Amino acid sequence: MDQQDAAERVAATPYTLGSGARELLKWLALVMMTGDHVAKVVFGGYLPVASELGRVAFPLFALVMACNLAQPGADLGKSIRRLLFWGVIAQPVHALAFGGWLPVNILLSFVVAALVILALERQRAWLLLLAGGVLPAFVDYQWIGVAVVVLGWIGFRRRLWWLPLLGLAALCWHNGNGWALFSVPVLLAVGRVRWTVPRWRWAFYVYYVGHLALLAAYAQLLR
Template sequence: MSGQDVAVHAPLARGTLSSGARELLKWIALLSMTGDHVAKVVFGGYVPVVSEFGRIAFPLFALVMACNLAQPGADLGKSIRRLSAWGLVAQPLHMLAFGYWLPLNILLTFGLAAAAVHALTNNRQLLLLVAGGLLPFFVDYQWAGVALVVLGWIAFRHRAWWLLAFGFGGLCWVNGNGWALLAIPLVLALARVPWAVPRSRWAFYLYYVGHLAVLAAYAQWLR
């Protein structure tokens, strides 16, 4: 392995992704998700390449979140509250855009995943049963989505990367295809972004709610 290869994979060897990588991956995921949602609402469900590219959105979000939760001093309680609050705000718009209440939007999926991580960290078995065993039935990507975040969190904390095979396997099963696997080489390629990407904590939530509002307005106009 060359020196450059070692440098690229060093952040994963240390059990983390650079701050710049996390921010860049998050925006790539947002772009991927937006294309997928536009394909569903505006073009009847499928647009070649765009829809396939959309399958990398969730695993990118999940791995970035898992890495963030694995950072020393991560405030799990704040993550749970923030994701839950924004997820509840987004849900009516999600319903108007896509025409259904269930499954609930991915912010609530990630809220449950953060709660499951909190339960594991604090040995709260009842909370783990509820957040990881019962409530995923109601959210997008269900148990596979929550599991990918939780397994990613364990992987980043303990460098047990083999666990991600189970997470991605479940996700591909839910999707009915293997396009989500394209997220893996993308994460490896950007694991050590050498430049600072400005952090935009609130912009992500505002964008998510805003793009759903636009899609909801379009869907209601068509009807």
């Protein structure tokens, strides 16, 4: 009986990327995303290498977020409020930079994914219908993007390492290329090292809004 209990505890323990590794992956993804945004706004949509690496940014963000939310004691409500706050601030400059209000910026996309996870945890059918069925129509990568986060969250919590690959495969189909799968070796390589990267939470959000504001200013000067 003791051995069975121990086995169940191991099976229920989420795979853990260290805090430093998660922070490093988040900043790597932000740099990749910045390059992709510059390619879209400054170079008319495509810049070699930068545009390809941009396809890696979203799955890295999604898997890091999934791992964060899978940690014991993760505060879903706090994460949703923080993402919503900064996502609302970022949305006007995001719209000015890219010439439209839809799809919404990535922070609001992750709000939708977190709401789906909240609905699953609290068994709220109406919230699941809204967040999983309706709201993805307004976010980048739509239902596939939300699925990458949710499948990653389930995979980290249940130790089903193959499950996030289904979402990444769908993302590759959506993008028309296989670059999203490159996020897996990047995550594994970074995750094997114990990094001591400080957690600059506010700096991350300020940078995200700031780089969009600069791109928005550039886009408005050209119009």
